[in-house]
Amino acid sequence: MKYYTAALAGLLLAGAVQALIEACNAVPAADKRLECLKAAMGATAVAPQAAAIDTLEQAFASMRAGLGVGLSYNDYQSSVVTLARALAVYQQQGSALPSTALEEALEAYKDAGIVWGRSIEFYAHSDNVRTYPNAPPVSRTGLEAIAFKYKLPLVNSNFLGWEKGVPVEFARSSLWGIALVKAKQGFLEIRDPHPTPKPPPVSPAQEADIAAANALAKEQQCQENPQVERTGLAGVDTLFAAACTHGKQLNIACASGICRVMA
Template identity: 40%
Template sequence: MKKIFAVLALALSASAHAQAPFVLIEACNSITDADRRLECLKAAIGAGGANAQTQPLNAVNRAFAGMEASLNAGISYNNYQLAVLDLAKAVATFKQDAGEAGAASAKLFESAVEAYSDAGALWERSISFYARRGNDIAYAGGLPVSMNGLDWLVSKYSLATGKSDIWGLERGLPVQSARAEIWRIAKEKAEAAAKAYGKKLDAPAKPDSAKDQNVVAVEEAAKQASCSDDPAASQTGVIGASRLFSVYCSNRQTMSFECVDGSCKRLN
């Protein structure tokens, strides 16, 4: 019996629709009760399918959340440069892992990284400029825009300027507020990217006629469980006469179901 379930575990892990993590398969295979072992394997299939879809988004979200936490904690300029590089790496990984489904979101994430990089350019210019003797007094009203080649930054982010020097000859950028505004824009872009990809995952699949009654039953059950106002079921695997489905919820969790001819039960 143990050998049969080991073979079943390998077959399930090889399924194109449900790539269950090997550690879950091993954990399920160690359960002595046959019925409970099978239920565990079914649940593992659902968990694998959910991870395959949400992992790229979760990883890049963690990277942007880390940047936000660092800014709130008062990150240094040197560490900020490294943080921007880490963001760029996370977005590159997301772009590769999410594929065509995440193309639009990847562009938004890249735009967010660009904004963080631009804020870094403003920060670097201000450090360099005010390190020169007397500039902190002569240009106390803000970092002079033209003198530091930052006209493009003002235009790109519609930044407010004021008198930089006492004579009012130079437009100046209040560094802290300007930097904070660019960070706000970057954060909004990252949030929009995550939201767009989340909608992609939640988009209805086009079921074939053989799955219609199962899809209807799963989506109704998910709706009743407050998973989503407009749930969309996706098939994640097949075990004998049973079909496995998952529904991506509004709270970014996933519900898994097992169906036979329109009769469905929730697995998690």
């Protein structure tokens, strides 16, 4: 249902863009008409890109939903192939934004399938079930690389501890968790490729200076509830400014929580 909703949203966006282009053509002034058409053509590129991302996100959501209901190994492998195909289709589109995180999410799903499949093959031999009841040994299943790659914990494969192995259920759930985190990261990247950078955290010393600067501004009757803004640095001093109610600006210098009014 969500897939069809995303597709319908894409069609509605495309229809809205076409209507915008027609409206632009009706603008009498040539320069204004050109500006309008440029904006409309930009929207034309955005509409299919948003629809493609929605479709890909639905493919990842379907993968997660399948894990929740419990898939057989064969069904799981089919789901991974379907997801890989959906990511490849997205990447082939001209408007597609690259995402290493989405590729890593798919890789984690594939590696979980490898762990699962190697375990099935290993325990298909009844002797192995008796000899290695705790986990398939990495040395006999070729799982060393995956265990090292994801830092998976190893346990004693048998009671004597002769060999180390990967606990399969734990490994699968761990890799599925990694895939989920990577997928969320990937969709944030392609939906907002240029996010607004977050300001650096305020240190305790800076907090002390801000509080002292606000207190001094209030003491100087700049405002009843003054709000100071940092304006720069001067040696060891942090500089602040506050816009006062009488139309003037109060300039303050602070260091280690001690502030003074600047001339």
